[in-house]
Amino acid sequence: MNLDNFRPRDLGELxxxxxRCGMPGSLPALSAPIPSPWSAELVGDPQAAAAEWTRFSLPYExxxxxxxxxxxxxGTALARAVAMLDEIDAPAAxxxxxxxxxxxxxxxxxxxxxxxxYAAARRHPLGLTQHEQKVLALIAQGISNKEVARHLSRSPRTIEHHVSSLLGKLNAANRMEILLRLRGEPWLLTGTHPLEPHQTGP
Structure with missing residues (x-):
């Protein structure tokens, strides 16, 4: 495999x-230093890598x-991982x-x-979680995934996860179809269908 055209960060991630995937064999020797936190995990210190990702406000990574x-x-590491993933609504991970x-x-x-x-998902007619509703509101403003990630202090990968979930729940193929549906069904942003009675109690 020729890795000459890869950037150091991409080499680290690869x-x-x-x-992680247990691929057979090993990659060719890398000629350029790999930036942290990839390098920390590669030398056998995933906790140091996690600390670096946390410092960068990237909880998913x-x-x-x-x-x-x-x-x-x-045990402690996995407990922390589950808590972080639950916090950002990443159920698959x-x-x-x-x-x-x-x-x-x-x-x-x-x-x-x-x-x-989650409670917010139970209340929303399409089962959108609180985080998904926040992402949907920003998509409605025409904001890119990168800008959404910056606005919500989440990693781009986490936002991609939320957008993917939204596409499925809204039965949309892409962001444009989401915007078109919001144009015809603006109530999706509030989570209250106009034909449903408003709840007055818990």
Whole structure:
């Protein structure tokens, strides 16, 4: 594999995912230094990598790094990963972290599973979570994923996850279809269907 045209950051990400996925063999020796936090994980210190991701306000990447911790600290690391992923509404990744903990006999150390949809999702006719509603409101303003991530202090990958979920829940193929649907159904931004009775109590 020719890696000459890769940027150091991209090389770092490729190398880390190569290892995480258990790919056979190894990548060719890298000629350029890999920036942190990729380099921290590659030298066997995923907790240091997670600390760096957290410093950059990228909780999704921090949680993925914590999921690589093995040994005596694995239980604490996985518990932190699950808590972070639950906080940013990343259920698929949180489920994977729980599965890893189960395989290692560490399930008892994890936060309790949140039963059913979040309260905001239960109230919204299409099951949008609170974070998804925030992302939807910003999409309605024509803001790009990168700008949404900056506005909400989330990683671009986390926002991509939310946008992907929105596309599915709104049955849209792309952002333009989301905007067209919002134009015809503006109530989606408030979560209250005009034909539904308003709740007066809990």
């Amino acid at each position: 190398s880390v995912w190569w290892r 921090a949680a993925l790094a914590l999921m690589q911790v093995r040994g005596a600290d694995a 949180a489920a994977l972290a729980r599965k890893l903990a189960q395989r290692q006999g560490l399930s008892g150390l994890l936060p309790k599973v949140q039963r059913g949809p």
